[in-house]
Amino acid sequence: MIKKIRVDELEVGMFIEDLNVPWMDHPFLSNRRRIKCTKDIDILVEHRIQEVLINTELGRDTGKGQPIEQAESEAKDRLNRDVLSPPPAPPEEPAHDALEHAPLTDSTPFEEEVRKARTVYGQAKNLVKDLLTDARMGKSVDGERAARVVDDMVDSIFRNHDALASLSRLKNFDDYTFNHSVNVSVLALTLGRHLGIVKGELKRLGVGAILHDVGKMRVPEAVLNKPGRLTEEEFEVMKTHSLHGAKILLETKDVPDECAAVALNHHERFDGRGYPRGLQGLSIGKFGLISAVADVYDAVTSDRVYHKGMPTHQALQKMYEWAKTDFYPIYVQKFIQCIGIYPIGSVVRLDTGEVGVVCRQNHDQLLRPCVRVVFDADGARLAASVEVDLRELDEHGEKPFARTVVSTLEAAAAGVDPEAVLVRETPAQAA
Ligand SMILES: [Fe+2]
Missing domain, CATH: 1.10.3210.10 (Hypothetical protein af1432)
Known part of the structure; x- marks a missing residue:
């Protein structure tokens, strides 16, 4: 049986059928995995995964969660196909699994x-x-x-x-x-x-x-x-x-x-x-x-x-x-x-009409990096770039996020020098 449960209800010995998020948003080779130790659960929490689908035929069952139809699970799977198609099945001998490595921490900004x-x-x-x-x-x-x-x-x-x-x-x-x-x-x-x-x-x-x-x-x-x-x-x-x-x-x-x-x-x-x-x-x-x-x-x-x-x-x-x-x-x-999908230095147009330069990755959400906005929604160049985080939610509630990348632009054609924006400018405080 496939059940949907919250990550805090996971126990060692359960088998995850689907992590319920696009593969780009998690660090694993595949969506399916057995929970071998509590550290495996901690990693899911770190990656802000909230609910997962477990397979009670392949792993431990729980009284919690709700059973869901196979069909729904398959539909969910299809939804997971984000910008890119899902990864091919991992080869028989995976050399590196993120589970074995601590997340990267940088010492210098x-x-x-x-x-x-x-x-x-x-x-x-x-x-x-x-x-x-x-x-x-x-x-x-x-x-x-x-x-x-x-x-x-x-x-x-x-x-x-x-x-x-x-x-x-x-x-x-x-x-x-x-x-x-x-x-x-x-x-x-x-x-x-x-x-x-x-x-x-x-x-x-x-x-x-x-x-x-x-x-x-x-x-x-x-x-x-x-x-x-x-x-x-x-x-x-x-x-x-x-x-x-x-x-x-x-x-x-x-x-x-x-x-x-x-x-x-x-x-x-x-x-x-x-x-x-x-x-x-x-x-x-x-x-x-x-x-x-x-x-x-x-x-x-x-x-x-x-x-x-x-x-x-x-x-x-x-x-x-x-x-x-x-x-x-x-x-x-x-x-x-x-x-990242939009590497640092990419010039992007946002759904607000603003144009900016990707200045930082959000490794938990590759489609939502931080951007230094250089041109405002009317196409006017800002005196100093303003840094925005594309994970910010829309405060008016009209759309899920305040800003989303709609396209990438060629730097020269857009009139932006990414190097100048990233290296030489100090951004103004985000509005
Ligand atoms: Fe070569």
């Missing part, structure tokens, strides 16, 4: 960390420029310097997990190669922290990720910088960059061998269609699987000479579709949970 993060991002970009140039000229790569810079990146992400990641969105589009290398590293580290990977291992992931495309320095420039589509032969040459990259990293002093796994495996795909080895599933390894997500996300959201970058929420939706074939589905789900 975003506004404070983002200033330091800018310096770290700048250092990382200079590092990549120098190291790729060295590799191009056949010189050895300075592994010790790479480790130092990545140490600073990891420290920044541990102080605040949003700050450095927000800068990966505020990229300027002139030096794609350098920005892309830094962004892949930032995004891989951000996802890695969210997955609960320990610092030492994260640093190896970061070094590998920042140099994941170093093998491209062995690809002839005519192929590497060809503006149009590559021919089949040229693509075969391009594909050698994974092996070249792994070789360069293995030969580099002060770079642990594990880092080479990122260069080697970042183009492997979950279903085995990738290269160079056509590895399948979890045999691609954690570093390869994480960097594939970060690499594709940054590539499809970036403007290039020959194509315009996708808006982030659209890119995430696409990646969600591709998760069935290309990526480890759990990592895509976790990635969306950690960077």
Whole structure:
């Protein structure tokens, strides 16, 4: 029998059939789970889940709650399909379940960390420029310097997990190669922290990720910088960059061998269609699987000479579709949970007509981040941005929430400089 009960009525041994909320609003791999200990219940409370459906055939029964028809439960399930379709069934060997990890706590507020993060991002970009140039000229790569810079990146992400990641969105589009290398590293580290990977291992992931495309320095420039589509032969040459990259990293002093796994495996795909080895599933390894997500996300959201970058929420939706074939589905789900549906720095139009910049995630409600409003409902630019939380309820009771995102806008076209709004301005107190 399926019963709907309040979270405070849950007991150890019960089987949750449905968490009764969209999957984006909870940290678990799946809606269905057994309550193994009281900590499992505490996590539900922390995520403000109020009522759940339990299955009394699969777990302990209770005198409380009300039985509900199977049909209603199925209808509820359908309702749970929010902006994105639900996650595919988790593979047989889930590597990371949020239940095992404490929720992330940041020691430094975003506004404070983002200033330091800018310096770290700048250092990382200079590092990549120098190291790729060295590799191009056949010189050895300075592994010790790479480790130092990545140490600073990891420290920044541990102080605040949003700050450095927000800068990966505020990229300027002139030096794609350098920005892309830094962004892949930032995004891989951000996802890695969210997955609960320990610092030492994260640093190896970061070094590998920042140099994941170093093998491209062995690809002839005519192929590497060809503006149009590559021919089949040229693509075969391009594909050698994974092996070249792994070789360069293995030969580099002060770079642990594990880092080479990122260069080697970042183009492997979950279903085995990738290269160079056509590895399948979890045999691609954690570093390869994480960097594939970060690499594709940054590539499809970036403007290039020959194509315009996708808006982030659209890119995430696409990646969600591709998760069935290309990526480890759990990592895509976790990635969306950690960077948000509307990542920091996104320019959004609200249902009030106001336009603003997403400045903070609400990890309990990914569709309702905090926004710094820059243009008021009449389109007039505010003297100073005003911060609003989209979780605020509508005080007139005409609609559930005071403000809701209706669309994302291209920053330049909207006349907004997200970096200026996030980094340089101090917002006025919310009205
Ligand atoms: Fe690559």
